[in-house]
Amino acid sequence: xxxxxxxxxxxxxxxxxxxxxxxxxxxxxxxxxxxxxxxxxxxxxxxxxxxxxxxxxxxxxxxxxxxxxxxxxxxxxxxxxxxxxxxxxxxxxxxxxxxxxxxxxxxxxxxxxxxxxxxxxxxxxxxxxxxxxxxxxxxxxxxxxxxxxxxxxxxxxxxxxxxxxxxxxxxxxxxxxxxxxxxxxxxxxxxxxxxxxxxxxxxxxxxxxxxxxxxxxxxxxxxxxxxxxxxxxxxxxxxxxxxxxxxxxxxxxxxxxxxxxxxxxxxxxxxxxxxxxxxxxxxxxxxxxxxxxxxxxxxxxxxxxxxxxxxxxxxxxxxxxxxxxxxxxxxxxxx
Numbered sequence: 001x002x003x004x005x006x007x008x009x010x011x012x013x014x015x016x017x018x019x020x021x022x023x024x025x026x027x028x029x030x031x032x033x034x035x036x037x038x039x040x041x042x043x044x045x046x047x048x049x050x051x052x053x054x055x056x057x058x059x060x061x062x063x064x065x066x067x068x069x070x071x072x073x074x075x076x077x078x079x080x081x082x083x084x085x086x087x088x089x090x091x092x093x094x095x096x097x098x099x100x101x102x103x104x105x106x107x108x109x110x111x112x113x114x115x116x117x118x119x120x121x122x123x124x125x126x127x128x129x130x131x132x133x134x135x136x137x138x139x140x141x142x143x144x145x146x147x148x149x150x151x152x153x154x155x156x157x158x159x160x161x162x163x164x165x166x167x168x169x170x171x172x173x174x175x176x177x178x179x180x181x182x183x184x185x186x187x188x189x190x191x192x193x194x195x196x197x198x199x200x201x202x203x204x205x206x207x208x209x210x211x212x213x214x215x216x217x218x219x220x221x222x223x224x225x226x227x228x229x230x231x232x233x234x235x236x237x238x239x240x241x242x243x244x245x246x247x248x249x250x251x252x253x254x255x256x257x258x259x260x261x262x263x264x265x266x267x268x269x270x271x272x273x274x275x276x277x278x279x280x281x282x283x284x285x286x287x288x289x290x291x292x293x294x295x296x297x298x299x300x301x302x303x304x305x306x307x308x309x310x311x312x313x314x315x316x317x318x319x320x321x322x323x324x325x326x327x328x329x330x331x332x333x334x335x
Contacts, residue, residue, distance in 0.1 A: 042067050042071065042077075044063045044066040044067035045063070045067040045076060047059075047063040048060045048063030048064040051063055060080070061088060064078075064081035064084055065081060068081060074104070075102075075108055078097050078101035078104060079110055079111045081093075081097040082095075082101065082114055082115075091118060091121075091122065094118055095118055098114050109135060113145060116128045116131040116149075120148060125152050125156055126152075128149075129152035129156070132148045141172060142172075143170075143172040143173040146172065147179055149165045150165030150166035150169060150182075150186075151182070163186070163192075166182060166183040169182075174201070177202040178202075180198040181198070183195075184198040184202065184223070188219055188222040188223050196223055196225050199225070199228070208239060210239045213232060213235050213239065214244065217245070220252070221251060221252050226252045226255035226256045229249075230256065234249070236248075236249075241272055242273050243273030243275075243276025243278075244273075244276060247269045247276065250263075250282065251282065253265060259286075266286060269283070275306060277307040277312075278303070280306065281303040281316055283299045284298075284300040284319060284323070288319065288322075291326075291330075293323045293327045296319075296323045297320055297323040300323060303316045304317060304320065
């Protein structure tokens, strides 16, 4: 799983009494900024929010830009402009907008969350840490900021302090599945015990969120919790069958030494989603174990066809040659 971080997800208009936006892929709601002078609402800001909520991010950006031109210090419009730019993939413009929002209102938590997340995504760890730390001084109860600071510390290799920050985030908002998943992920990265309770919590909170359930199942496997892994993948397969979840479940069954279940899932994976390359690689391994070298070679070759530069391509090429050599040894020639 890639590094998970928080970021803005909904447009905000404090003048309309809307709450500050939750972290991305999260159900947590950050507290509203402290009372203070609020910028007047404007038709442009309202139009931008409506466009954003409708998924028209280009239109939203145009409206928010118009709002900021009319009122350069309107921190709501600046923050929302940053989110619209992020949705459009214009990260430099988003950074400028978030910084301007913070310049207009230094205690705007949502902008600090968005900016620190933007820096994390860009690999600018020190800048993310600085933004999160400064904003946490103003908002010590912000789960999103604790999470972003924890991820930044984790990326810097500061395991102890990262664990404290990520744990604090999960304690502040215990009903947020993403916070539990993020902490469990890093515990697995560090090979530290303790991921399972957080994965259990995330699993129960996630309900029918397919992407979240699949991610939780993967982390169960990384934690060596194979029984929970299989059960969680069972839920994912029921929701949406496919190559990735079948392969993940197969690897958990392998951890339980369920050879038949492993083979059955891998065969189903390549049937249901022939273009999912890892399924072919792992199926090749099971077939080679059964001395079905011709079939194994075909699966390794298929993996290399689909992902010639994939993360498993070097091993696949080696195993393909080994399977071909085994075919020669077995029959004197390829069959």
